[in-house]
Amino acid sequence: MNYGVVAYIMGWILKAEAAFMVLPFVVGLLYREYSTYSYLITAGICLVCGLLLNIKKPKKGGLFLKEGFFVVALGWIIMSVFGAIPFVISGDIERFIDAVFETASGFSTTGSTILTDVEAMSHAGLFWRSFTHLLGGMGVFVFLSALLPMLGGNPINLMKAESTGPSVDKLVPRMKDTVKILYSIYLAMAATECIILLICGLDLFEALCTTFGTVGTGGFGIRNDSLASLSPAVQWVVTIFMILSGVNYSMYFLILRKKFKQAVTLEEVRLYLFIIVLAVVAISFNISHLYPTTSETVRQASFQVGTLITSTGFATADFDLWPEFSKAVLVFCMFMGACAGSTGGGLKMSRILIMIKSMKKQITTLIHPRAVVKVRMDGNVLDDEVVHSTMVYVSIFVSIFAISTLIVSLDGNDFTTNFTAVLATLNNMGPGLNKVGPTCNFSFFSDLSKLTLIFDMLAGRLELLPLLLIMAPKSWRKNL
Amino acid sequence: MNIIVVGCGKLGVAIVEQLVAEGHTITVIDRNKDRLGSRLGGLDVMTYCGDGCSAATLDGAGIDHANLFIAAMDTDETNLLSCVIAKKKSKSNCRTIARVRNPIYSMETGFLKQELDIDMVINPELATADEFARIFKFPYASQIDTFLIQRAELVHFKVKPDSKLNDVMLMDIKTKHNCKVLVSMVERGDEVFIPNGHFVLKEGDMVGVMGNQKDIYSFFQKFGLGTKKASNVIIVGGGKTGYYVARILDNSGISTKIIELNRERCDFLSENLPNVDVICGDGTAKDILIEEGIQNAAGLAALTDIDEENILLSLNARSITDVKTATKVSRTNFEDVISQLNLDTIIFPNRIVSDRVLQFVRSLQYTMGSNIESFRRLGGGKVEALGFKVTDCSSVTGTALMNMKLKENVLxxxxxxxxxxxxxSGSDTIEVGDRVVIVHANADIKNIEDILE
Structure with missing residues (x-):
């Protein structure tokens, strides 16, 4: 591991975090909150640490794949830890571990909270919580890699660690331009949603926070009942933007490049939309007796399906009270997650698609043992390597899931709670079922469980491997 | 600029590496997916798997927006064909460069350029041979750049320990020695200077002098810098490059000898190069070199197909006698180590080709929307030499140079x-219609007016 490079980039990430923290400070000033100074103090701490780490430029350059993964994993942990400091200083959250849980939940766009009373938070605190969703959604390192002089090596190694999906590719030849395009789409989407929400009658603060939660597929609300008390119009707007945020961004790129035919034939997006429609229809029938009108039934069903399949985690209804079939459908949605190359979490549609196709391939080879069959996606033959790594990914996912559930079970809660708590964090969802249902929170877990869930959130956001790499003692060795 | 490179062989990769370093937007097309991954994995480029001669592939790689198309596949015909297709498909006046190595086509570059509308045809072996031949024709210079239609030359050479130029102040060159040349740049260690009249030359400096060919010649004579071309040269290895080198040297009246192992190749060489001595034998054997008069030869060109042999051959020759050697090394990976050896001149063929391509790209980029006519980057990229045509009256015209306040490091x-x-000199002026060559370091100059403070 090249520690010089790692330290140098850590310095940059801290400086960036210091800059980001100025925003909640300004928000606090506008609302005349005394505690907002905690953000300025923390920004100062970040800046000093960042500058200290950046004093020395690394002698040996080189950002290879292992450094990329290592730097991103370490960077996300550091960001979460430093981002938690203002919550503690300002007194919004008493215990440090809880504050780290909240920040990690924010950056990883999970949306699980340990707050029992969200509305008691300061405005600065609420803003920072939601703002971490915006930062975490598209990824901070992807953003930095466009600005940083990269010390040799290839910045795509950072993007590979931070972006979602089985195979990460650039949209255009140069990394810088790719990042610019991704962020323009991302921010344009955010701006559009924010404006529409303003028109629907939300005040600017709530519109901004809700937008951050939606486009980053995060899910921190600023009310105790999440979005339930907002108007149907707002709920529909959020539903649509959640689903749009879960779409593979390369589709928007194709549309921008006016390649409409390619855009509408993306298999992954088609499957994603198909599953959404299917789930909404199934749930609507199942819960029709709970709501007075059809329009409300459909709205509740679509919102809940949208929020869970994209791993956002807003809620407009306590789906924990819905019939078992609906809950089962929702849990399936939680597992599958959004499209690769989006801000959403979960296993990702493209992996599901690859798995389904590999199963088909396996059956074909049973019938015709000598058949040469290739797995295709959008007409292109997929490398065996990609198929293989998808399978490995799923096995790692299951292993981490099992171990985490075991650890969390030590607290003595029921199985549904433990299972869905791990699912909700590992897939960056937010709420689970039973004790961690949409109306509840994670505060009752023990510190060990909270640490496990923090790990799960970050691991889920970074697609497992970076966090596993950082846990391997081998990777810390100076001479690899 | 948007550049598409087809073929990621050694040459393609060498070109791409240089272009990436210059910050261009590059897409590389190759038929072999693994090759794309393994050779370009570390570079910030887009790779596209497909056939470079297919219009659909070029479409997919974005020929619409490309400014430059470089074909560097294995066969000449595919390169030519893909350039023609690229030109037809392009909507943005895409320039094309084709690598063509068959000597028959190379003779007809003019026709190819005009009729197939290809902007640059490059023959790697011929380009390499040019470089080899230059070393023996102008042994004093380590690099020569030509400017303007009247062929002003910028000649780079190293100040040797026993040279008369040691401790000479630059203004004395003109006043005391009456030479009509200008020292435009001096590289000392890692630094590059744009010198003024009070600059004093030191041993080990890499000096660039500019002037007319004959003035530079007399300058070299006055300072005893060995102006004579090599009288006789031994070439080991009679492949394509060896053949070209022999032809060029022979044409400029240097007596040349080729040592080649393959009998049939020897026959071919003998038929096509009537004035050249062709020896059939193993040039890496010590006895043969001595037998063929390495002790009395002025130069040796190591041009076999194997890098290691070339290196050992040159080291061996230099251990026997103080002969000027030029060594061909195809792989650039170990440049640092090789350059420490006592090898005199080392020539990397891929580097030469990619340099020429780069030259083309830079002047294309620079001349887009400005009145820069020619452009060279020198001194490890720290210095630029620009040729302007002065078309309008402006703040630089009509004023004596000594009254102008130039930016720092502009000459x-x-x-x-x-x-x-x-x-x-100080009393001269720039007039409308003049062509001006300037050299500058670290100044942002896009127009002739930019030279002023």
Whole structure:
């Protein structure tokens, strides 16, 4: 591991975090909150640490794949830890571990909270919580890699660690331009949603926070009942933007490049939309007796399906009270997650698609043992390597899931709670079922469980491997 | 600029590496997916798997927006064909460069350029041979750049320990020694200077002098810098490059000898190069070199197909006698180590080709929307030499140079007027219609007016 490079980039990430923290400070000033100074103090701490780490430029350059993964994993942990400091200083959250849980939940766009009373938070605190969703959604390192002089090596190694999906590719030849395009789409989407929400009658603060939660597929609300008390119009707007945020961004790129035919034939997006429609229809029938009108039934069903399949985690209804079939459908949605190359979490549609196709391939080879069959996606033959790594990914996912559930079970809660708590964090969802249902929170877990869930959130956001790499003692060795 | 490179062989990769370093937007097309991954994995480029001669592939790689198309596949015909297709498909006046190595086509570059509308045809072996031949024709120079239509030259050479140029102040060159040349740049260690008249030359400096060919010649004579071309040269290895080198040297009256192992190749060489001595034997054997007179030879070109043999051959020759050697090394990976050896001149063929491509790209980029006519980057990229045509009256025209306040590290080297090159002094002026060559370091200059403070 090249520690010089790692330290140098850590310095940059801290400086960036210091800059980001100025925003909640300004928000606090506008609302005349005394505690907002905690953000300025923390920004100062970040800046000093960042500058200290950046004093020395690394002698040996080189950002290879292992450094990329290592730097991103370490960077996300550091960001979460430093981002938690203002919550503690300002007194919004008493215990440090809880504050780290909240920040990690924010950056990883999970949306699980340990707050029992969200509305008691300061405005600065609420803003920072939601703002971490915006930062975490598209990824901070992807953003930095466009600005940083990269010390040799290839910045795509950072993007590979931070972006979602089985195979990460650039949209255009140069990394810088790719990042610019991704962020323009991302921010344009955010701006559009924010404006529409303003028109629907939300005040600017709530519109901004809700937008951050939606486009980053995060899910921190600023009310105790999440979005339930907002108007149907707002709920529909959020539903649509959640689903749009879960779409593979390369589709928007194709549309921008006016390649409409390619855009509408993306298999992954088609499957994603198909599953959404299917789930909404199934749930609507199942819960029709709970709501007075059809329009409300459909709205509740679509919102809940949208929020869970994209791993956002807003809620407009306590789906924990819905019939078992609906809950089962929702849990399936939680597992599958959004499209690769989006801000959403979960296993990702493209992996599901690859798995389904590999199963088909396996059956074909049973019938015709000598058949040469290739797995295709959008007409292109997929490398065996990609198929293989998808399978490995799923096995790692299951292993981490099992171990985490075991650890969390030590607290003595029921199985549904433990299972869905791990699912909700590992897939960056937010709420689970039973004790961690949409109306509840994670505060009752023990510190060990909270640490496990923090790990799960970050691991889920970074697609497992970076966090596993950082846990391997081998990777810390100076001479690899 | 948007550049598409087809073929990621050794040459393609060498070109791509250089272009990436210059910050261009590059897409590489190759038929072999693994090759794309393994050779370009570390570079910030887009890879596209497909056939470079297919219009659909070029479409997919974005030929619509490309400014430059470089075909560097294995066969000449595919390169030519893909360039033609690229030109037809392009909507943005895409320039094309084709690598063509068959000597028969190379003779007809003019026709290819005109009729197939290809902007640059490059023959790697011929380009390499040019470089080899230059070393023996102008042994004093380590690099020569030509400017303007009247052929002003910028000749780079190293100040040797026993040279008369040691501790000479630059203004004395003109006043005391009456030479009509201008020292435009001096590389000392890692630094590059744009010198003024009070600059003093030191041993080990890499000096660039500019002037007319014959003035530079007399300058070299006055300072005893060995102006003679090599009298006789031994070439080991009679492949394509060896053949070209022999032909060029022979044409410029240097007596040449080729040592080649393959009998049939020897026959071919003997048929096609009537004035050249062709020896059939193993050039890496010590006895043969001595037998063929390495002790009395002025130069040796190591041009076999194997890098290691070339290196050992040159080291061996230099251990026998103090002969000027030029060694061909194809792989650039170990440049650092190889350059520490006592090898005199080392030539990397891929580097030469990629340099020429780069030259083309840079002047294309620079000349887009400005009145820069020629452009060279020198001294490890720290110095630029620019050729301007002065088309309008402006703040630089009509004023004596000594009254102008130039930016730091900017030097006006040559003013070309009515077919004559003037090495400017303080009382000279720039007039409309002149062509001007300037050298600058670290200044942002896009127009001739930019030279002023």
């Amino acid at each position: 006006i080297c040559i003013i070309s007027r009515n077919g004559k090159n003037i090495i400017p």
